[in-house]
Amino acid sequence: MHAFDVLGDPVRRRILELLAEGELASGEIVDVIQREFCISQPAVSQHLRVLRDSGFANVRADGARRLYTVDAAPLQEVDAWVGRFRGFWDHKLDALATEIVRGKRKRKKS
Amino acid sequence: MHAFDVLGDPVRRRILELLAEGELASGEIVDVIQREFCISQPAVSQHLRVLRDSGFANVRADGARRLYTVDAAPLQEVDAWVGRFRGFWDHKLDALATEIVRGKRKRKKS
DNA sequence: GAAAGATATAAGTCACAACTTATACGATTG
DNA sequence: CAATCGTATAAGTTGTGACTTATATCTTTC
Numbered sequence: 158m159h160a161f162d163v164l165g166d167p168v169r170r171r172i173l174e175l176l177a178e179g180e181l182a183s184g185e186i187v188d189v190i191q192r193e194f195c196i197s198q199p200a201v202s203q204h205l206r207v208l209r210d211s212g213f214a215n216v217r218a219d220g221a222r223r224l225y226t227v228d229a230a231p232l233q234e235v236d237a238w239v240g241r242f243r244g245f246w247d248h249k250l251d252a253l254a255t256e257i258v259r260g261k262r263k264r265k266k267s
Numbered sequence: 268m269h270a271f272d273v274l275g276d277p278v279r280r281r282i283l284e285l286l287a288e289g290e291l292a293s294g295e296i297v298d299v300i301q302r303e304f305c306i307s308q309p310a311v312s313q314h315l316r317v318l319r320d321s322g323f324a325n326v327r328a329d330g331a332r333r334l335y336t337v338d339a340a341p342l343q344e345v346d347a348w349v350g351r352f353r354g355f356w357d358h359k360l361d362a363l364a365t366e367i368v369r370g371k372r373k374r375k376k377s
Numbered sequence: 378g379a380a381a382g383a384t385a386t387a388a389g390t391c392a393c394a395a396c397t398t399a400t401a402c403g404a405t406t407g
Numbered sequence: 408c409a410a411t412c413g414t415a416t417a418a419g420t421t422g423t424g425a426c427t428t429a430t431a432t433c434t435t436t437c
Binding site for chain 2: 424
């Protein structure tokens with residue numbers, strides 16, 4: 158499943174927003190999502206699976222609980238894709254800072 | 268249709284990549300996409316409609332032809348959403364440049 | 378002005394993703 | 408060790424979005 162497909166679902170986007178605040182157990186995520194979207198526990202669990210499989214989230218076991226965290230890698234890919242359009246609104250001075258960043262990255266490589 | 272759903276389709280992403288280079292007629296887009304994805308002209312036209320309806324593309328008439336351009340607005344929204352995760356990979360000096368941009372924007376408002 | 382060109386819409390088909398309920402399964406607790 | 412908790416998987420249903428072919432609607436050209 159492509160990164161953009163993963164982000165296409167509002168529930169998954171919301172889960173990522175929650176994880177952006179820090180590590181959360183499956184059950185805690187389920188609580189919030191059920192309140193906001195009225196879907197079943199398995200539905201949430203399936204979304205978590207998609208997030209795992211697509212690399213957006215990592216899990217670790219803590220007893221019976223599963224603790225989820227964001228994995229930045231695919232988000233960074235998405236950011237890179239969108240970045241190619243940044244010039245369309247990033248005129249003037251903002252573009253300068255962007256160039257600074259880009260230039261710095263290039264220099265790192267060499 | 269939500270912005271991320273629009274970007275979920277590889278054909279639409281490719282069309283936006285093409286439009287990023289500049290204005291293109293429907294027919295020119297069809298040519299490229301057909302070569303790369305082997306889908307019919309109406310299929311491409313329907314994707315163009317989605318891009319129009321969701322605000323990612325603008326059209327103007329030129330005789331019988333329709334000339335398409337990128338509209339940055341929804342892409343900027345997407346960028347803003349992804350931006351909230353930028354801290355996850357944007358450590359160190361890169362973050363500085365980002366902060367410069369953010370700071371500048373705030374100052375513009377006030 | 379009829380034919381051909383450029384593009385869009387209509388209508389129908391089909392695969393798939395997002396649910397549901399039911400259940401499995403390891404960890405915890407009394 | 409039986410009951411309960413926390414979470415995941417299985418299996419089935421269903422709505423929808425991405426196609427297809429056929430056709431409509433303007434433009435241009437001869």
